[in-house]
Amino acid sequence: MLIESFLIYLQHEKRYSPHTITSYQTDLLQFIGFLKKNLEITALQAKATHIRSFMVFLLDNQIAENAVGRKISTLRSFYKYLLREGDLKINPMALIKAPKVPKRLPVFIEDAKMDLLLDGGVEGKLIFDESFASQRDKIVLELLFGTGIRLAELLALKETDINYYEGTIKVLGKRNKERIVPLHAQLEAQLKIYINLKLTQQFNNKITTLIVTNAGATAYPKLVYRIVNRYLTIISTQDKKSPHILRHSFASSLLNKGADLNAIKELLGHASLAATQVYTHNSVERLKSIYKQAHPKA
Structure with missing residues (x-):
């Protein structure tokens, strides 16, 4: 229910595009699946150390730094929403920094x-x-x-x-x-x-x-x-x-x-x-x- 209500919030209040909402949903399902399988906890029980474990898991599986950064951004928005709704009192994302991404010039066709x-x-x-x-x-x-x-x-x-x-x-x-x-x-x-x-x-x-x-x-x-x-x-x-x-x-x-x-x-x-x-x-x-x-x- 947490993910569903968050996605509804993105759609109706933030007015994000369907493509963006789908990306958020994919990131959150992957995160919650990782917590359940590897740590046997829920998203509400996750602490900063657990989120860092998720980042290490992604990087160990050859996920690019920019993709990891996007997933961390998704989690930041998600936990900010949970705080707003009163589901959490402490934000586990407060101590999390996304991995540094090397600057890449936009690719274009001449x-x-x-x-x-x-x-x-x-x-x-x-x-x-x-x-x-x-x-x-x-x-x-x-x-x-x-x-x-x-x-x-x-x-x-x-x-x-x-x-x-x-x-x-x-x-x-x-x-x-x-x-x-x-x-x-x-x-x-x-x-x-x-x-x-x-x-x-x-x-x-x-x-x-x-x-x-x-x-x-x-x-x-x-x-x-x-x-x-x-x-x-x-x-x-x-x-x-x-x-x-x-x-x-x-x-x-x-x-x-x-x-x-x-x-x-x-x-x-x-x-x-x-x-x-x-x-x-x-x-x-x-x-x-x-x-x-x-x-x-x-």
């Missing part, structure tokens, strides 16, 4: 490669055909790279969110915060092609979401992951090929072309500028690389 994927072709062959599935895949990539929206935001988009007159799209972000993101002319045209093609499909039900499956049902995260991975594999050999990589690519592209950091923050829907500033490191590294290649004394 503009030239994305242009090749979306507008050109590979070895003289066009990548997308005129079928519904192919055009749906293309609009998924176009939207992720052309607007920088998150996966959950993409899946929540409706056709009515598009404003062709203003050239914008309304995005429902984290904690149900709305923002307006501009659309470039090519993306507008591609959206019209996709929506017109979608209308011609003989779907049994009329789904209001913009992105749908081949059968006309609302699209789901794994479908988008498969789409992105499949097409990025054509143009990139890097390991990471997730939807979030296209969000990084969007931000890095804008920054490299001189966009204001505050404007990028608004476009991405970041709550603070600190989250956006990570992209400046990529820009600096790019300038260093150009400098080393071009300057005679570098």
Whole structure:
């Protein structure tokens, strides 16, 4: 019951996305399972030493530091909630520090490669055909790279969110915060092609979401992951090929072309500028690389 009430709190009071709530649930079930199996105690009985044992268990099982840090953040929120509800008097997380995570620059795909994927072709062959599935895949990539929206935001988009007159799209972000993101002319045209093609499909039900499956049902995260991975594999050999990589690519592209950091923050829907500033490191590294290649004394 503790987990269920906490997840309801996250959904209705904190207004977290379904994806985030699922992550919290997974972390908590793993933690409670560890306590029961290895220590024979409940979450309410756990002390700081028990939580440290859980961290050691995760690290011993080759769980990355950033993933462990996320789980510790989940536990911090969980125990803060239990204190608020009066289930606990002492917070066992008070003495817990998450493991230090080495700073990693956001991975992104170069503009030239994305242009090749979306507008050109590979070895003289066009990548997308005129079928519904192919055009749906293309609009998924176009939207992720052309607007920088998150996966959950993409899946929540409706056709009515598009404003062709203003050239914008309304995005429902984290904690149900709305923002307006501009659309470039090519993306507008591609959206019209996709929506017109979608209308011609003989779907049994009329789904209001913009992105749908081949059968006309609302699209789901794994479908988008498969789409992105499949097409990025054509143009990139890097390991990471997730939807979030296209969000990084969007931000890095804008920054490299001189966009204001505050404007990028608004476009991405970041709550603070600190989250956006990570992209400046990529820009600096790019300038260093150009400098080393071009300057005679570098």
